[in-house]
Amino acid sequence: MNKILAVANVVIKELYRRKDFYVLFILTVLITGLAGSLRFFDDERIARFLKEVCLSLIWLSALVVAVTTTARQIPAERESRTIFPLLAKPISRTQVLLGKFAGCWLASGIALLVLYVFFAIVSASKEHAFPAVNYVQALWMHWQMLGIVIAMTLLGSIVLTTPAANVTIMFVVTTGILFVGPYLNKVAAKMTEPSGSILSALYFAIPHLEFFDFRNRIVHGWPPVDWKYVGAATAYGWAYLAIFLLAACVAFRRKALN
Amino acid sequence: MRKQILFAAFLFVACFSLAVTMELWRGGMTKDAARSDSTLAMIFGEGRTLIANSFIAKADAYFHRGNYPSIFESQRVEENHMAEAADDDDSHPEEADHHDHSEHEHDAEHCTDPTHSHGDHDHEGGHSDANGSDWIERFGKHFRANKHVHLEAGEEREMLPWLRLSAEVDRSSIESYTVAAYWLRRLGKPEEAEQFIRSGLRSNPQNPDLLNELAWLQFESRKDFVRARNLWHAALRRWVESEGMKEKPDTTVVSKILRGLIELEMKEERWDVVLKYLEQLKVFSPNPESVQKRIDTVREKMNEGR
Numbered sequence: 001m002n003k004i005l006a007v008a009n010v011v012i013k014e015l016y017r018r019k020d021f022y023v024l025f026i027l028t029v030l031i032t033g034l035a036g037s038l039r040f041f042d043d044e045r046i047a048r049f050l051k052e053v054c055l056s057l058i059w060l061s062a063l064v065v066a067v068t069t070t071a072r073q074i075p076a077e078r079e080s081r082t083i084f085p086l087l088a089k090p091i092s093r094t095q096v097l098l099g100k101f102a103g104c105w106l107a108s109g110i111a112l113l114v115l116y117v118f119f120a121i122v123s124a125s126k127e128h129a130f131p132a133v134n135y136v137q138a139l140w141m142h143w144q145m146l147g148i149v150i151a152m153t154l155l156g157s158i159v160l161t162t163p164a165a166n167v168t169i170m171f172v173v174t175t176g177i178l179f180v181g182p183y184l185n186k187v188a189a190k191m192t193e194p195s196g197s198i199l200s201a202l203y204f205a206i207p208h209l210e211f212f213d214f215r216n217r218i219v220h221g222w223p224p225v226d227w228k229y230v231g232a233a234t235a236y237g238w239a240y241l242a243i244f245l246l247a248a249c250v251a252f253r254r255k256a257l258n
Numbered sequence: 259m260r261k262q263i264l265f266a267a268f269l270f271v272a273c274f275s276l277a278v279t280m281e282l283w284r285g286g287m288t289k290d291a292a293r294s295d296s297t298l299a300m301i302f303g304e305g306r307t308l309i310a311n312s313f314i315a316k317a318d319a320y321f322h323r324g325n326y327p328s329i330f331e332s333q334r335v336e337e338n339h340m341a342e343a344a345d346d347d348d349s350h351p352e353e354a355d356h357h358d359h360s361e362h363e364h365d366a367e368h369c370t371d372p373t374h375s376h377g378d379h380d381h382e383g384g385h386s387d388a389n390g391s392d393w394i395e396r397f398g399k400h401f402r403a404n405k406h407v408h409l410e411a412g413e414e415r416e417m418l419p420w421l422r423l424s425a426e427v428d429r430s431s432i433e434s435y436t437v438a439a440y441w442l443r444r445l446g447k448p449e450e451a452e453q454f455i456r457s458g459l460r461s462n463p464q465n466p467d468l469l470n471e472l473a474w475l476q477f478e479s480r481k482d483f484v485r486a487r488n489l490w491h492a493a494l495r496r497w498v499e500s501e502g503m504k505e506k507p508d509t510t511v512v513s514k515i516l517r518g519l520i521e522l523e524m525k526e527e528r529w530d531v532v533l534k535y536l537e538q539l540k541v542f543s544p545n546p547e548s549v550q551k552r553i554d555t556v557r558e559k560m561n562e563g564r
Contacts, residue, residue, distance in 0.1 A: 040419045041442060041450040045412075048320060049419040141401075183330035185392060208394055216324035216403050229400040236397075 003091045004099040011103020012110070015069060021111050024061040028115065031057055032122055047126035051219045054122050058115040059142070059215065066108040066146045067170045070153040071163045073100045074252070083257055094249045101154055101245060108146045112139060133224040138214035141230065144237040145212035149174055151244035158251045174209065182210045207240040310428030317420035317437070325403040414441050425454075429461035436471045448479035466500065469493035470515045477522055490519045509542040516542070529560045 015021060035053040040046055074097075077083040086096060116139045124130050149170065156166040184203035188196045211233045217225070319326035409416060421438035424431055435458035442451035455472045462468060473489035476482045493515045501507035516539040523531040533556050540549040 038419070040422050041415075041438075041447060041454070043415050043418065043445075043447075046415050046419060048416040180330075182395075182398060183328060185395070186330050204392075204394070208398065211398055211401050214401065217401070220320070220324040220403060222323070222403050225400060229397075232397070233401065 007099020008103035015107035028057040141212040155248040310424040310431040313424035317417040320417035466493040466497040
């Protein structure tokens, strides 16, 4: 466990040494500030538009941080050949991979925390309300979603040849699942066989990331979700996370590093 | 020397051709800019109608507090409540000539309880079966906004930014102007409503729907009946000019205009004029029987008066 945490610690340090997150955070702040400065029909109480803009930027920024940080971990180690001295130490390939995953997930969590604190401040300044439970649930679920994405990206970084291809594919897959995933069964129902069955199987096979998207609830002020459903969704997320990590570990163990 | 002169002449011709081409291109740009007169419209080009419509849908989603069907889902029940609510309010309370709202008579006016849900008529799974067809859909229901509620008590202002953006993107999107103006009126902002309609009229001169909205504003918010009547008459004239000759004219606008005129004349107790407009409305109404009932009622009133 200590070995995994040691690798994770290096990844977290990498996040705050690199400028990616700072750039994305500043962009989020700037665009939110710009959206906040817009006046619609001289009504200062309009808040949901700003909340939606800010949350969308947070989702985009968090996804960029998670995918780009994860995608370069293994390829960078291989390219710079630092993977060899790392594996020369008493640490297994699985531990390296789990350490990388833990580091990326924790780093994304830290980034997410900063972004949500910013969102809470913006929202409170507009609406004079602080629904803490809603924010905690949204943050938690968002983090679980990023966990699945990070595990997927880690698998992609081993299977795919270049980090650029991995990043592109992960963005397409993640946004595809988020926007189209929930409706695949509806589309499948209107299709002929065998494409309908294939699409239906895909619908049941993909991780449904939309469960973790609480943006609408936060923007429109819906009450918190029952914790038992949050727990069930977390278990669902961890199941997919475990599947992707297991596949990544298997692939990494069989992978020739030179 | 001869080569140099020829080369200079070639350069001159090339420069002249380039200048003419650039001028034509610049002229085209200016013309386009004048036509669209909006930065957003220029950016989005011909796709702006699509984007404007998606912004209107977004405003409607806000009206339902985020509970809205996606493009993959059927929109059989809920077309555009936000706009329908606006349309409904234009009709007189006694007016039975509603659009066919048999499935959803719960417009913004009728929805007074903030937690008011509509039982089985929830939007879960985008208006699909209440419980969803598979476990993923059923489970996902717990995380989505799944109760059918409308914005109210001044919260309607939250959808205004999207309507504004929609109008910015596509200046010919009449619905953006009329719906926003309606809600601005309801929110006690007649000045902003008038400004917005007038900006719509600048881009769509003499549009009957916008004139009708302006007339409602004069009638309801300003209580200026004379101006309201003039505007409705102008709207009616414009509708006849634009739609009257068509084989299948759009009768929604003319119905709204006639309803406005009927309401106005009823306020002024000019029953013979009310009767005239009701007869006209009967022709366009999807529910002529209810209009006939009103005609009979007005006739009774007139007989009592005599």
